Ligand code: KG4
């Protein structure tokens with residue numbers, strides 16, 4: 001079964017072609033980051049217009065790279081939330097047109113769930129497992145009990161982890177998006193140079209990142225001169241704080257819930273400090289740790305196609321009324 005998958009929930013237009021759900025024949029991603037950089041963040045109306053400009057060429061490129069024709073497709077999958085409603089609509093309209101004209105099933109996919117399924121593309125996590133889902137809009141600890149069966153153990157009470165990276169970078173005038181920039185700077189800094197408090201590290205499974213962001217802002221605001229050495233130390237210390245909170249809670253959730261396996265998902269899982277710490281500390285505790293390859297961490301359509309494969313197996317298809325749901329929950 002050949003699935004065409006489409007992802008347009010935020011600022012990446014992506015189309016992928018998958019064979020039998022786990023073999024990625026193509027995964028084309030067109031990012032709008034360069035375009036939004038000058039605004040210091042994503043401008044939703046402009047994002048949807050950019051998706052409209054590139055959606056058809058990106059779909060064609062994905063088919064060409066996979067050496068597949070429209071007539072070969074067995075199903076079309078698309079993210080229908082959460083995300084920016086105008087952006088989501090572009091992908092949904094394209095997918096509906098393809099489904100209708102080829103008379104093939106349409107599969108609406110939850111973007112958060114798709115991030116989790118990036119772990120099924122080159123690995124096979126043993127169920128049940130704990131997934132730390134960290135993106136620009138969401139931070140949650142999820143127990144994946146079975147395909148399609150989730151228990152959300154905790155979530156952020158304020159900023160998402162990626163949002164904290166982006167806001168701190170904006171405040172330090174480092175550029176957008178903040179995650180990859182701070183990650184790069186942190187490699188040159190001393191993570192123990194500044195001791196920011198680790199909020200809620202001992203309490204439950206919920207997170208709070210707004211306090212860390214404020215602590216960095218206050219620390220920076222009190223400095224009269226900021227040399228490049230201090231800047232890399234701030235980046236490294238901030239990153240280390242976020243990583244420690246995320247890692248500690250994920251491992252505790254696995255132990256408490258007697259899960260032997262943990263997985264990482266979402267854009268922040270591209271963070272080198274987080275990848276290293278979760279792998280090392282998880283393995284120290286005897287856990288099996290799954291981390292998707294870098295190109296599958298940030299938004300992409302391959303993860304959407306992978307999830308669609310499992311949904312199709314359960315007979316979960318959508319109809320042509322499939323709506324864009326900006327605040328779709330897991
Ligand atoms: O999952 P994603 O691509 O989009 C959403 O669904 O939100 O995540 C984007 C987020 C942004 O906040 C970005 O700064 C963050 O992921 N991110 C990173 C890194 N790469 C992307 N955060 C920390 N370190 C990185 N290397």
Ligand code: ZN
Nearest residue numbers: 135267298299
């Ligand atoms: Zn995402």
